[in-house]
Amino acid sequence: MVNYDIAGRTYPATQPYLVGREKIREFAAAVQSSSLLARDPAAALAAGYSGVVAPPTFAVIISQRAEQQLLFDPDAGIDFTRLVHGDERFIHERPIVAGDELTAQLTVTAVRRLGANTVVTTVTKIRDRDRALVSTAISTFVVQDPEPTAEGEEEA
Template identity: 35%
Template sequence: MDTVFDAAGLVGYRYRVDDYYEVGREKVREYARAVQDFHPAHWSEAGASELGYAGVLAPTTFASIVAMRVNRALLDDVMTGYDTFVHTDQVFEMHKPVLAGDRLFSDVELSSVRSVAGKDLLTITNTFTDRSGEIVQVMHTTVIGLTGDDVDADISAAIEGVVMSGLEVAATPAVTDQPEQAAPRYSEVSRTRLPRTVIRFEDIAIGDELPARTVKLTRGDLVNYAGVAGDVNPIHWSEEVAALAGLPDVIAHGMLTMGIGAGFVTDWLGDPGAITRYSARLSNYTVVEAVSAGDVEFSGRIKSIDPETRTATVVLIAKSAGRKIFGLATMDIRLTWNSALPR
């Protein structure tokens, strides 16, 4: 079967998940711990209230938990020409802060297929709306589809022997035959609320560097993140499967690294809800050995600023064992300003 032809023919395939995801207060805190993000807005109502939020605020990459569940129907039941997938690129577009108690409704679409060096790159777009019908967040996830020619023949059997149970029962059913509905509107909250950042716009300049931070990751951290986020890929905790996948050892999740990176920036920024876009190309990995932690060194700098909108773009760098984890990672942020200055 010509998987390239078939995949390209499926571009535009979409469905709405026949259930909502309710954001739980304790789930937010579990996820914040998993990505080592200890900003008070993620942990208590008091900490969130200080920034003007009506409830505990979900970390920047929290919606990846929802996407992990709702994309399974597409990857497992529709994209059947592939044996496994490798995550390469991720984009988060934030339109409204996600708070504990919110209900997220999910639309899933295979939005793009392109061929690079003989491999198919598939982009899945998740659109999350709330009870009012407004778009809260949009995610674009790009994966490489791999066939049996690309992976060890024994990997499927190895995965079957170690993967967690109950995935079929836990999968959320999808509805593909819904009638046409009016296009949902994008929320304006993330772009109109007054940010409460500790860094003011008038105090930054192009080239300014963020204070560096080194994060340690152990096998326990990887197992915890896998459970909290629902990432069932055993390359993140099984040495046998990692070896069959051609990896030197167990590696950290790309989304775990992105989640920690988001917290690195928002800790400096002071207001996690001041991020409007976060994108990263996952070009390498962090090896985490059984008896020693893996280190990830985060740094960043101001790439550009816009005086009209009082926004800036941060370039985020993550390195492990001298290798860059992100090919390119950027974050668009809004900043508070001195109200006495002319706009």
Template identity: 30%
Template sequence: MAVDPSAIGTELAPVELTVDAGRLRFFAKAIGETDPVYSDVDAAKAAGHPELPVPPTFLFGIELEQPDPFAWLADAGVDLRRILHGEQSFTYHAVAHAGDTLIAKPRIADVYSKKRGALEFIVKQTAVSQADGTAVADLASVIIVQNPEVAQ
């Protein structure tokens, strides 16, 4: 089933997350981050941070905090067995820290196809801000959908 291009501009439900220091330590360990600024509050403060800073790619996971983080794809008629995360980019505006409440506001920015419709691409852009509206980062991700209805 083809992804409907009328989805372009659709705003998805915002997601709010209060950043926990324990999660930041766990995330830093999981990605192999050895800089103590991401796991030791004293090291973070010595580096000029008020608390543990959020590691750069941590922001990707905010939208995964929902009970069904891929419902928006299913609602668009996408067979989740046929998707691939194709690309991710981040543009940073400010550093977030443990204790901050962050709000992610995603929207579908583009839908297009290649290979005569055999591959469809959904571009999702997400603005992440502090609860007071201060911009933290803009994320862009590309989901690739294989369309089995099109012969390759």
């Protein structure tokens, strides 16, 4: 069962993630981005960026590093086999570019019951090496509560 007391908990910032040009190119190809800024360093420089520009959803790579702390925290009580990702939104302050060194810090903002499920909402702040806010990820996880068992039976 999800521990409702995790509401308000903030986890430590992740170790820095160095955003690489090839990672951006690979991600852009995977999401079928046609942006030249994500593939061509010269085009990115001509547009005023210091490196190739990541597609907006690239931030998921950074935010998931912080989400792992919550999902694998034994005190949180989240059974990963019963979890679905309900929603994820990003608020970008600026694009992520090759050469960025980013950390992410997650706060559990709400834990509530919805039918036979527990809904966990998180906010993850992604910051650069100067601690400037780059992006905010707002995620909702839905955890199916275990089926009630007959007295004396163990859950499968």
